Amino acid sequence: MQKPSDIAHEMLVRMYRQMSLLREFDRRSVRLQRAGRIGTYPPLEGQEACQVASTLALRAQDFVVPTYRDYGAMMVHGVPMENILMYWNGRSEGCEIPHDVNVFPIAVPIATQLPHAAGLAWAAKLKKEDQVALGFFGDGASSEGDFHEAMNFAGVFKLPVVFFCENNQYAISVPFARQTATETIAQKAAAYGVTGLRVPGWDAVAIYRAVRDAVSRAAEGGGPTLIEALTYRYGPHTTSDDPTKYRPAGEAEAWRERDALHLLSQSLRTFGLWDDELETALAKEIDETIRSAIAIMESLGPVNPLHLFDHVYASLPKYLQRQRDTLLSELSADAIRTSLPKEPSQ
Ligand SMILES: Cc1ncc(C[n+]2csc(CCOP(=O)(O)OP(=O)(O)O)c2C)c(N)n1
Numbered sequence: 001m002q003k004p005s006d007i008a009h010e011m012l013v014r015m016y017r018q019m020s021l022l023r024e025f026d027r028r029s030v031r032l033q034r035a036g037r038i039g040t041y042p043p044l045e046g047q048e049a050c051q052v053a054s055t056l057a058l059r060a061q062d063f064v065v066p067t068y069r070d071y072g073a074m075m076v077h078g079v080p081m082e083n084i085l086m087y088w089n090g091r092s093e094g095c096e097i098p099h100d101v102n103v104f105p106i107a108v109p110i111a112t113q114l115p116h117a118a119g120l121a122w123a124a125k126l127k128k129e130d131q132v133a134l135g136f137f138g139d140g141a142s143s144e145g146d147f148h149e150a151m152n153f154a155g156v157f158k159l160p161v162v163f164f165c166e167n168n169q170y171a172i173s174v175p176f177a178r179q180t181a182t183e184t185i186a187q188k189a190a191a192y193g194v195t196g197l198r199v200p201g202w203d204a205v206a207i208y209r210a211v212r213d214a215v216s217r218a219a220e221g222g223g224p225t226l227i228e229a230l231t232y233r234y235g236p237h238t239t240s241d242d243p244t245k246y247r248p249a250g251e252a253e254a255w256r257e258r259d260a261l262h263l264l265s266q267s268l269r270t271f272g273l274w275d276d277e278l279e280t281a282l283a284k285e286i287d288e289t290i291r292s293a294i295a296i297m298e299s300l301g302p303v304n305p306l307h308l309f310d311h312v313y314a315s316l317p318k319y320l321q322r323q324r325d326t327l328l329s330e331l332s333a334d335a336i337r338t339s340l341p342k343e344p345s346q
Pocket of ligand 1: 139141172
């Protein structure tokens with residue numbers, strides 16, 4: 001890679017530091033899940049550049065609209081790491097976004113966040129506020145109606161929104177070739193009068209440039225962009241599945257040969273911006289950051305499953321009240337009940 005003349009060196013180093021933090025956070029989260037210290041977890045290893053470089057190209061006033069795998073983007077835009085751990089530990093506190101942070105909560109239903117991103121952009125346009133929404137989605141989400149509706153709406157109203165597809169080649173076990181008959185996802189943009197482009201998901205600089213340019217175009221009234229980043233998740237879809245059942249042997253290893261983190265590290269070293277001493281200091285800093293986030297998450301004690309019923313209705317409908325009563329009696333009968341906080345008397 002040539003030393004970029006259009007990106008500050010501090011930004012390149014920041015990208016590398018954030019991507020390193022994210023990789024280590026992800027590996028430890030998988031281990032926490034295996035040890036029963038958090039619940040099901042969707043690993044992102046392989047997709048660090050997609051999430052970090054894209055979000056670093058935003059301005060603070062812009063919005064990040066994530067899926068369940070985009071907590072890298074969420075953290076870069078200001079969501080504390082411990083909140084992400086709390087979310088995957090089943091805590092409602094994990095859904096809380098600090099008030100001054102422009103990040104939407106995690107979306108688990110596929111593609112529903114894309115009309116939200118378009119809606120945010122529409123609101124910004126109507127209110128004449130200089131804000132762009134960056135909505136993430138996977139290749140699988142491009143088969144959902146919500147994707148097409150969001151693209152159409154954004155195209156018709158020329159909204160300041162960037163749709164960012166992390167094409168990690170699989171929707172759980174469904175490979176890209178079974179997902180769509182088109183050669184790329186980026187080309188679908190043409191059908192909606194939207195700018196479409198494809199970038200290598202292993203090239204953090206290319207991703208940064210693509211999002212930066214799309215954000216300025218959107219902010220200047222040039223309308224939406226669909227960016228497809230070619231990437232790969234090295235691990236399972238979530239800690240609940242086994243990718244060896246649906247992926248050819250050696251495929252993940254082949255993708256590792258163009259690993260985004262490794263490539264960026266090599267480039268920074270060639271440019272004289274990184275060395276072993278900085279790497280050792282970074283590893284120590286990352287270790288402390290993650291340990292502290294885990295300690296905060298674990299200091300909250302065991303999760304109360306009855307919280308499932310909180311925060312949706314002011315008063316529970318009868319059928320949910322019945323479900324809550326059933327769960328409460330099952331928990332009472334179970335030994336686990338002894339470790340739960342006492343029910344407040346109503
Ligand atoms: C509306 C809806 N349908 C089905 C599911 C089940 N589901 C969870 S993840 C997933 C695959 C999504 O793949 P993709 O959009 O490529 O994202 P990735 O997980 O690869 O990041 C499916 C079908 C869901 N969560 N929501």
